[in-house]
Amino acid sequence: MSKVLASVNGKSITENDLDFLLSTIPPQQAAAYSSPEAKQGLLEELIAHELFYFEALDNNIEEDETFKKELELTKEKLIKSYSISSYLMKAEVTEEDAQAFYDENPQNFKENQQYSASHILVDTKEEHDEVLEAINAGGSFEDLAQEHSKCPSNAKGGDLGYFAKGQMVKEFDDALETMDINEIKGDVKTTYGFHIIKLTDKKPESTLAYGDVRDKIKSYLLQGKQNDMFVDKVESLKEKYKVEYTK
Known part of the structure; x- marks a missing residue:
């Protein structure tokens, strides 16, 4: 208690x-x-x-006419809401439904190729060349990123973390496409400036495991079933109760 x-x-x-x-x-x-x-x-x-x-x-608020009207409106709204939600609660998505949707729609569960990269972004070609020369001379990429890069990632030594193919601007993405892991590539010009890129990891396109998307699939299918149930029920109720449209 x-x-x-x-x-x-x-x-x-x-x-x-x-x-x-x-x-x-x-x-x-x-x-x-x-x-x-x-x-x-x-x-x-x-x-x-x-x-x-x-x-x-x-x-004696229960005798107040304004209160009575408000109470009746509230009661009507509650009845409508409860009636709809109670009916839609009958919808069910089985494990078999979810698994079948996963098996029949593999394109929905593809993950694009993923990159992990760091970069140094500067405004001018001259500064780009100076930084690249320092890297080629053995300078620390991370230290030089902190010192020279104008991207907020400079605080992490230029680290951009993981991102999907196509997420960056085209010139940046095209450069990554041709790079090997741990390779450093300069002379990548975009609308943001001049980039020096270091590719730190590359993950191929993959398919999400069923267990990772099971709950999302069930939620999606349940919403679809409930929408269909609602539409069908409304149509059947229109045959039971008279509906008139006024112009």
Whole structure:
């Protein structure tokens, strides 16, 4: 049984009530409510709501005409929402459905060739030639990137991490296509300036394993089934209940 934190006019407010309120707060904001003081503030908010609730009952709010209209509208919206969600919950995607979709659509699960590279980006050909000469003389690529490159990757010694083929500008991508791992290539000019590129790894095109995409496939298929169910149900209900369009 959930611990009672407070009571208002005999009605208990429990830890479950507080946890539910916390669950409605966006994750990026929820961390701010982890301290005992912040949780006490939320408890006070729950208490305030209950106080207003009991005062409203004492003032016979249920007899208020505006409240009655609002209540009826809320009830109607809830019935619609609950009816639709309850019906769509009947949709099911089996393991066999997901596996069949994976097997029949291999093109959907291809990963492009991946590169891992570092680069040094400078504005002028003169600076490019000076840096390349320093590299060829045995200078550290990473140190020279930190010193000369105008790309934010300079903080990591020019490291761009892994990226897919086609993700970079064409001239950069074309250069990578002809390079071997650990090769350094200069004279790569793009709209950004002059690049000196070091290819650190290359991964061939691959197919994602079924286990890695299983949940996404099931979610995709479930959405499709629910959409079809919704459309079919609406059409059948139109035959049951009269629908008239006005111009």
